[in-house]
Amino acid sequence: MSTTAEALRSAEAHSAHNYHPLPVVVATAEGAWMTDVEGRRFLDMLAGYSALNFGHGNRRLLDAAKAQLERVTLTSRAFHHDRFADFCSELAALCGKEMVLPMNTGAEAVETAVKTARKWGYEVKGVPDGQAKIVVAANNFHGRTTTIVSFSTDHEARDHYGPYTPGFEIVPYGDLTALAAAVTANTVAVLLEPIQGEAGVLVPPAGYLQGVRELTRERNVLFMADEIQSGLGRTGKTFACEHEDVVPDVYILGKALGGGVVPVSAVVADRDVLGVFRPGEHGSTFGGNPLACAVALEVIAMLRSGEHQQHAAELGDHLHRELNLLVGGGAVTAVRGRGLWAGVDIDPAHGTGREISERLMERGVLVKDTHGATIRIAPPLVISKEDLDWGLDQLREVLAAG
Ligand SMILES: *Cc1c(COP(=O)(O)O)cnc(C)c1O
Numbered sequence: 001m002s003t004t005a006e007a008l009r010s011a012e013a014h015s016a017h018n019y020h021p022l023p024v025v026v027a028t029a030e031g032a033w034m035t036d037v038e039g040r041r042f043l044d045m046l047a048g049y050s051a052l053n054f055g056h057g058n059r060r061l062l063d064a065a066k067a068q069l070e071r072v073t074l075t076s077r078a079f080h081h082d083r084f085a086d087f088c089s090e091l092a093a094l095c096g097k098e099m100v101l102p103m104n105t106g107a108e109a110v111e112t113a114v115k116t117a118r119k120w121g122y123e124v125k126g127v128p129d130g131q132a133k134i135v136v137a138a139n140n141f142h143g144r145t146t147t148i149v150s151f152s153t154d155h156e157a158r159d160h161y162g163p164y165t166p167g168f169e170i171v172p173y174g175d176l177t178a179l180a181a182a183v184t185a186n187t188v189a190v191l192l193e194p195i196q197g198e199a200g201v202l203v204p205p206a207g208y209l210q211g212v213r214e215l216t217r218e219r220n221v222l223f224m225a226d227e228i229q230s231g232l233g234r235t236g237k238t239f240a241c242e243h244e245d246v247v248p249d250v251y252i253l254g255k256a257l258g259g260g261v262v263p264v265s266a267v268v269a270d271r272d273v274l275g276v277f278r279p280g281e282h283g284s285t286f287g288g289n290p291l292a293c294a295v296a297l298e299v300i301a302m303l304r305s306g307e308h309q310q311h312a313a314e315l316g317d318h319l320h321r322e323l324n325l326l327v328g329g330g331a332v333t334a335v336r337g338r339g340l341w342a343g344v345d346i347d348p349a350h351g352t353g354r355e356i357s358e359r360l361m362e363r364g365v366l367v368k369d370t371h372g373a374t375i376r377i378a379p380p381l382v383i384s385k386e387d388l389d390w391g392l393d394q395l396r397e398v399l400a401a402g
Pocket residue numbers: 049104105106107108110141142143144193197198226227228229230254255
């Protein structure tokens with residue numbers, strides 16, 4: 001084990017600089033709290049971008065993982081294993097769908113959804129081969145693969161990674177008129193985040209998701225909801241789409257599905273969509289492995305009771321009430337979000353998002369800035385009201401001091 005300074009120096013020297021982490025070196029964690037190599041405690045108000053919805057070291061998830069570690073961890077999909085069928089049927093049931101295609105990371109699940117939509121377009125809808133179009137939203141974040149960054153509007157994510165994959169149409173987020181105009185006979189899917197996380201926790205205008213649902217149904221286009229960050233309890237419901245009573249054709253899941261223990265992602269849809277795949281046409285060595293299935297099954301069981309969604313809804317109302325009191329007080333210009341998920345825009349006169357994050361870190365609260373002026377608050381759903389209030393006190397003091 002090394003000191004903070006040694007660990008930072010070594011990481012600086014030997015890791016690619018594709019991240020700019022806060023200068024904290026975590027050694028252990030439990031629930032909503034992390035402890036660094038020097039024994040300092042920090043309240044985790046980021047929760048691994050929602051990968052840690054159920055907190056660090058969740059007892060049920062650790063027990064499920066440990067039990068599975070002793071039995072069998074990997075078979076590849078060349079053989080069946082005894083957790084696979086349960087995982088698929090339970091996840092399908094949670095989503096109200098018929099079929100699951102498991103992968104590992106979020107980006108792989110998005111890639112899988114893109115392939116699903118194209119294949120469905122050619123084999124079911126009858127789009128001429130090679131002509132399929134997928135409509136996406138500006139300021140999206142769907143992952144980091146070459147195809148996915150091809151339809152990003154974020155220069156940092158996209159520049160100098162070309163040549164780019166064609167077949168995507170970008171429209172402004174929240175604009176139904178633009179979306180309707182972009183959908184043509186060759187459009188196979190609309191791919192959206194029901195709330196845009198990386199963009200700053202942008203909630204679309206009321207009625208937007210409903211409008212997308214009606215439009216895609218009328219035009220025979222798949223509605224694919226990327227619920228990788230918004231789903232599995234974060235917004236106070238199992239899926240963010242539920243806030244508008246919308247059921248997409250395709251759910252794309254990741255992050256919290258692996259309980260913060262292992263990477264687990266999946267595409268979930270009905271048979272008329274996911275039924276397009278035949279053996280050999282798509283796959284993943286690790287997708288749907290026994291350890292992943294065992295942990296995800298426990299995640300699904302925890303979501304089935306609804307307690308985490310309810311806690312997120314109740315504490316989320318409290319969080320947004322408190323944050324909204326800060327708006328107009330000088331430092332905070334806007335607050336957005338749903339449930340235990342908030343984007344807080346900071347007046348640049350009070351510091352950048354990064355500077356606010358650093359000052360919060362000094363007070364024992366870990367958050368992450370996004371797009372310069374926004375800090376994102378997304379604690380584990382298991383956080384207590386007392387801890388959340390303590391974190392909010394630190395934010396108020398940092399803003400008052402700035
Ligand atoms: C994090 C995220 C992804 C990518 O997931 P990875 O596991 O990092 O590949 C895709 N979509 C959304 C909305 C995300 O938040």
